[in-house]
Amino acid sequence: MNQATKAALISAFICPGGGHFYLKRYNTGTLLSVVTLAALIYLLNQAIARAQDISQQIINGQLPLDLSVIYPLITQPPAAEQALYSNIALVAFATSWFIGVIDAYRLGAIADKAE
Template sequence: MNNAVIAALMSAFICPGSGHFYLKRYNMGTLISCISLSGLVYLLYQAVERAQAISDRILSGEIPLDFNIIYQHITQAPPGDNGLWINVATFAFIAAWVVGVIDAYRLGKQLDKQQAS
């Protein structure tokens, strides 16, 4: 396999930015990894916080132990500006992942051309 395919697959399946590390582009790899992983950490933090709040309400008896009612509470839009920030974090995570894969492939192609000539 050539460098372009290996770098793109690493960025796609291991971690965004790992293909850049493979190509020895450490600054760009670090940037892409930080952006995508910070978005992922924020999303996980919000999910755990929301699950904790709902479980506390179930344990206190405020929400009955009924699947349909719990499902309604889970699928409600987050209050306040949380919905906006969740969308921003989701977009940052997905955009960094896609840009990481495409850029790793592009840089790998350039490296393959340099090595061939």
């Protein structure tokens, strides 16, 4: 398997930026990893906060333990400002992942041609 394919697979399935680390492009790999992980941490933090809020309402007796009541609360869209930041984080996450795979393959192809 050539370096381009290995780098793209590492970036796609292990960690965005991992393919760049494999190709010894540490600055780019670090940037992609940090952007992706920061976006992921933000999205997970929002999901956990929403789950804790709903579970606290159940514990306090404000909500019955009934799926038909809980499901609409889980699936309702967040407030406007929170939705904006969540969308930005989601776009940053997906874009950095996609760019990481494509760029790792491109740099690997250049390295393969040099050999």
